[in-house]
Amino acid sequence: MSRVAEDRGRTAGARTGGVAPRRRGRPRSAAADSAIVEAVLRLIEDGVPIAELSMERIAREAGVGKATLYRRWSGKSALLLDAMRSLDAPCPPLEGVSVRDDLVRLVEFLHRRGLAKRSSAVLRTVVSHVEAQPELWAEYHETVVRARHEALLGALRRGVATGEIRADRDLDTLAALFVGPMLARALLHEWRQLPEGLAEDVVDTVLEGVRPPAAEPGTGPGTPAH
Amino acid sequence: MSRVAEDRGRTAGARTGGVAPRRRGRPRSAAADSAIVEAVLRLIEDGVPIAELSMERIAREAGVGKATLYRRWSGKSALLLDAMRSLDAPCPPLEGVSVRDDLVRLVEFLHRRGLAKRSSAVLRTVVSHVEAQPELWAEYHETVVRARHEALLGALRRGVATGEIRADRDLDTLAALFVGPMLARALLHEWRQLPEGLAEDVVDTVLEGVRPPAAEPGTGPGTPAH
């Protein structure tokens, strides 16, 4: 189970594990934790645009004081980011038989994420705050993006090992080819139309390339006349 | 020449061309137009985060009354969007000798756009407002995105015609493979590291595919193993 609150303030140290330091005073209400996150998700689900998602409205909707929000999160961006994390499906296992199937599964997963209204909404929020709060982006990258990227890179490396993928390609560039289209779709609100076979299409296209299969040897496809 | 102001209000009809309807009253100041847009670009260039880019500050910086802003644009998003349009370089010609060169040129162009601080900043703003104001996004898509997309599709179609690109691929998916990675980079602030040959890399990878070249010599890349 993922820890929801960023644990701002006194409880911050508790995350580094170790023995419980036995805090004093009234413990934080777990009910408040979930009420807040659920309020955020409910509001987003109801189509409230991000710009109208004020902390005051969230607090009101959750039946919670504003201070309770700021005690847990450093600001709106952090809260939204955290709210999104709470609905994160875990990365699919990827123990597929072929590298191609693994890639399809992964891209499919990114695709479905992008289709979810909530995910793309929060993703846009993160994007719009990247500049002003780089540490926010760093944290998001660390906790959400890296795992996926590593999984993707792992699949690609396996492909290289099995000979399915040629070794002279930069794997980061390659990864960007799989992730980029899905990300762009999610951000730019193009998730309304949902082409079903998109993931397979993307993977196969990248794998096979777009040059026509050489019918007869000698006619090198894609080799321009010059 | 691209028209800068959104022409809110009375002047709105003038855009549809036709004969000059001979408007009454003092005409809008072109000096104000440019002063405003330049103020926006200057502020962005100076690293002012989008959140601090208030209409009041823009007006102050431009030496202009707030009403002058709202007379031209319906709100901050529209203004920023329009400011971005003003720094749009025209699409490169694309009359290259080979389709590959055309694609490289186009992707390179998108890449450079993403590298520009101003472009990516405004792009993020647009993205974060897409949800709340779909008509804003529609307009941006119509006037900026579509032209590029058409150019890209044109190049791809030419490739199909010349046999450089196989005909059984969905061209929209193909286009997303070129555009997506650049867009994602621009949005996610990864434009700090700037790999020089990225555009060529992306194009070649997509064209040639990632499967290893067949063992037999003479068979060009892109020919699938099986």
Add this chain to the structure above:
Amino acid sequence: MSRVAEDRGRTAGARTGGVAPRRRGRPRSAAADSAIVEAVLRLIEDGVPIAELSMERIAREAGVGKATLYRRWSGKSALLLDAMRSLDAPCPPLEGVSVRDDLVRLVEFLHRRGLAKRSSAVLRTVVSHVEAQPELWAEYHETVVRARHEALLGALRRGVATGEIRADRDLDTLAALFVGPMLARALLHEWRQLPEGLAEDVVDTVLEGVRPPAAEPGTGPGTPAH
């Protein structure tokens, strides 16, 4: 007929009389003059509070450009003041048979002025601008108040001469006793209740005093008991 416009600007000199200097260019429209003043009076009559009587609204109502207003008057206060002057009834003649009758007539006149919605509205406006624009008040005093005050003082002096009024009273104080109550009523919106015989009541009270008539017959009122 009273001259309406304050004749701001070029025509200003024309007021000092002398021969007409024969101005060039298009002459000012008399229609605009009256349209403006009538618009003001109509708005006041319709119950528009002074605070909402903006120059823009007046111009709109009169079907006139704002510049046409400012060409004639220096500002809102001057326009309103002038609008009021236009509905000024002339001071009554005061050639009454008795001084008491003259006073009653004059006080009655002030009373009726106060009862008029328009008069009291503009009076309140003048009052609220007295501090900020003393020259406005000076002008109002000169052209409106002084004549009345002189008429009143004249009546009082005549009373002293005829023996109706004792000579050891300060006439300014005396005048204030007649004018003050009416003015206060007008300003403080107490003109809604309209006691008919108020003017006579005030005059008689001031004339006769409030000490009880002496017990002995023959001794007129005003002779103190002790």
Add this chain to the structure above:
Amino acid sequence: MSRVAEDRGRTAGARTGGVAPRRRGRPRSAAADSAIVEAVLRLIEDGVPIAELSMERIAREAGVGKATLYRRWSGKSALLLDAMRSLDAPCPPLEGVSVRDDLVRLVEFLHRRGLAKRSSAVLRTVVSHVEAQPELWAEYHETVVRARHEALLGALRRGVATGEIRADRDLDTLAALFVGPMLARALLHEWRQLPEGLAEDVVDTVLEGVRPPAAEPGTGPGTPAH
């Protein structure tokens, strides 16, 4: 001690007395209350014209957010009215030996109020807003004017009882004779010249009347000679 703030919003009910309802949340800052009122008085004292007495300036001067103003008062008029109330001297006791002395004391008090720059400035403001906000005027009348009026009427009734004042006069008219002149002076900025004995003069004139003491019996007052 008079309560300063109008108690807009939640606290409004608290005024009707009863037991303290034990409000929740942070209580309103008494420091802010006084800082605001003192800022208003300071600005007026410094000669800032009412028109430049913006809420924003008051907030700035008081070191207070604008919301703090609007939380307490419904608008500028209400704030100014309340500020004036705070500098209200209590009505003088009026337990004088003679009714004449009481009246002099009261009129003197009104006179001094009118001489105060602050009082008359705010009075003018109230007057100019009477039309647009009658409830404002009603409240002012209720809390400030009525007490004075009652005191005055009381003195007059006592005069009637002691025989110092004749019984056949309307006491309201009589009161207007005392109050009107002072009010008019205060409103019309005539408080710059300050005749010292004015109050005594007014009272004596009203009491004794202005007819000459009857020298010989038979000369009926009010009947002119001719």
Add this chain to the structure above:
DNA sequence: AGTTAATCGAGACGGTACGTCTGGTCTTTAT
């Protein structure tokens, strides 16, 4: 007949205040 000059309605201009809302903090009482 042409020129000149000031007017007209319309509306944009730079400023500034309005009253509301939000962000993030602080201060109450109650738990």
Add this chain to the structure above:
DNA sequence: ATAAAGACCAGACGTACCGTCTCGATTAACT
């Protein structure tokens, strides 16, 4: 020590108005 409530300061929001400044068009009187 937290909780909910709500006040606190700061400042942006979009609108309205002020008094000035162009526009093109109109309207005289002077050439």
